Structure formats: structure tokens, C-alpha cells
Amino acid sequence: MSTYILLLLTFYFHSANIWIEPSWVSSNLSQPSPNSSYEAYLFSAKGEEESFQVHILAEKSDLNNISLSFNKLPEKFPSPLIYQVLPIQGIPLPQGGFDRSQSFFEVLKPFQPLTISKGQKVVLWITFKTPRDIKSGQYKTELQINSGEKKIKQIPITIEVFDFELPETPSLPAISFLDWQTLMLTHSQQASGEDYWKNLFAFLFEKRLQISLGSYLQTLNSDVAPILEGIWKNYLEQIKNRDNKNIVDITPLILPPGPLETVRNLQPYEMDIISRLKDSNTSLVSIFSPSRNAGENEVLKRYLNSISEQLPFVMRVLCSPPSPQYNFYTDIWALPYVSFSPGLMERLVKGLSIADESTIPLKSVSSSTTGFIPGSYPATLCSP
DSSP states (O other): OOOOOOOOOOOOEEEEEEEEETSSSSSSSSSTTTTTTTTEEEEEEEEEEEEEEEEEEEEESOOOEEEEEEEETTTOOOEEEEEEEEEOOSSSSOBTTTTTTTTTEEEEOOOEEEEOOOEEEEEEEEEEEETTTTEEEEEEEEEEETTTEEEEEEEEEEEEEEEEEOSSSSSSSSSOOOOHHHHHHTTHHHSSSHHHHHHHHHHHTTTEEEEOOOTOOOOSSSSOOOOOOOHHHHHHHHTTTTOEEEEEEEEEHHHBBOOOOOOOOOOOOHHHHHHHHHHHHHEEEEEEEOSSOOGGGGHHHHHHHHHHHOTTTTTEEEESSSGGGGGGGGGEEOOGGGGOHHHHHHHHHHBBTTOOOOOOOOOOOSSSSBBBTTTTOSSSSSOO
């Protein structure tokens, strides 16, 4: 839903280069991106959170005792949340065909005054929470950046509030893949305790995210280690405590070791997990991404068909533009965001196939890689 209107400008003052980036741009930048700006425009529904990044580069000398404050914060707006973004080098752990060794996992640490050494850069993450009981329209404020008692920069912020309220219960669930294996390796001591997973799942669900413990870009082969019972236990506990409809990816429970053939035989504790999920307010799904290798299509079709025969209560999700060859083998299409265009949206609304423009019964379409509407036939498509 977020939209940013950004004007390109960098700012040099007190030996500092300061610029703004939208939230969806990588924080691992050595210089401003094409989306950079000297002021931030946020578009928000009532009750929504919107964020942007502040990049501060100490070019010619140290920047001592950096602090932040807001001038003229609009009435009813709570104090914005300020974090420091800490990039962490990824580790060589390929999952689902995606090599994480060069990835940066961004950690948000509550901001405290700091010193930036010459040649170093700090990235800050600013989050505004729009009140639900506020009038629609434009609201303005300023972010002031100080070095000691000197004002380094004042950043204008405009928040455009739409005339509708974000529902308490999401109408468009979105699944985020949680790389639990990497967490086990990078936080081995903390991850061995149940409180770690309990607090992590509570935080993620509070952010309106639904978590998949499966592999991102799961295709045919499975080399994923079995998920520990303690992780499943805390995951299920969080789902039980949520009032809204949950979508649970059970792919990790049913994948056979090695190449796909058929749904594997489940262990007693795994059957218990599925039974508990079926009794709760959940939709059970299995998420796959079709392989780019055309020779693997028939294997994936057989496996998807085995899911419908052995686990008819599980909805099959393919992360791909709708394709006639898979239409019989999937229950939900989850469209990649990069596939969207105004023309494509119009064709999807009319039920037209991307592949050959023939009419096909689209059961579900989405505006993001992993966001979808189970069992719906939307007349319009939502923007992410």
C-alpha cells in the first residue's frame, strides 16, 4: 500500500552526507540509490505503520554524539519509533535455490545517541504509526539530526492519510518465510531455549505477518533438516492465541527426503501437529515455486496431485503467474510482485490467462510474492 514520492538530493553539511531512502530499498548502500531523497513522503491508511530510512555518512571527520528529535509532531500522532539498522553478513546456507552467503539480514536496534567515525555510515529506520481516530489529509513534521549541540540536518516529512481505516484483522494475509536454520546457526545459544522462539513468533505475528517454516522458492528437492519439536510447539502456541484466520504452510511436514515422489509418511508427533492445526482457525497450504527446468514439470505435477489425494484438506499454492499446464494441480496462484503491470491486472480481473489469453478459473490472485486470498474471486486487485 505504501507509496513514496521522492526528490533526489544529497546533503553535505558538517562533513556529513545525509539522505533518505524508502523502506523497501536495501540498507546496504555505499551511495544514494535512484530512489533517494532529502525529504520523505509517506502514504498511510488510518491505523497503519509506515517507515523510511535515514542514511548518515561521516565523510571528512567524525560525527560525535548523534541524536534525533522531531519538531511539530502532528497532534494525536504517537512518538515515532527510531531504530538503528545493523547489517549482518549472511552465511553459506543455500535454501530453495537461493544462496544466502552474500545476503544481509537487517536487525533493528532501538536507537541510542552514537558517534560515527570518519568514513563510516549509519542507517536509521523511522516508523510512524498513524492513529485510527484521525482525519484524512496531509500532516507535516520534521526530523532534526544533531551532532552534539549543533543542528546537522532538518528533514521535512509529509504523511498523506487516506480516508479509510486499516482493519484490525488483515483481509489479505501475507506469508513471510522464516529461515529458522540460519537462526539456529547464528544464534545457537539463544535458539536452544524456548523463550527465544516464543518471543520471536510473538513479535512477527504482532506485525501482522504469518510465518512459513518452509523453504523460500521450494521446488523439487528437499534437503531441509526436520524442524525441531520445540519450534513447532511455540509456533502453534502463537497461532492458537490469534483471533484472525491463519494460513499455515505444512510443506516441511510432508516433503520426502531428496527428490519429490509422493507425500512422505508422517511421524506421530507430525500427525498430531496437523490434527491440532485442523482443529484451529487455520487454512493449511503447501507452497511451491515451479522449476525453470521444463523437464521437472511432470514430477511436480505428480507430487501436487498426491497432495490432493492424500491430504485433500491442504490447499496447493504455486508462486508463479497462472499457467494452464498447472491450473489443474493448484488451488491458489501467488503472483510475484515483479509480474504486475496495469495491463496484467486488467487481464487477471477478467480471468484471462497470462500464457495464452484463454479464460481460466482463477481461484486467487495476489499483489506480492506470498500474499494471497484463499477461495476468493476478486473483482479488483490490491496494491502491496
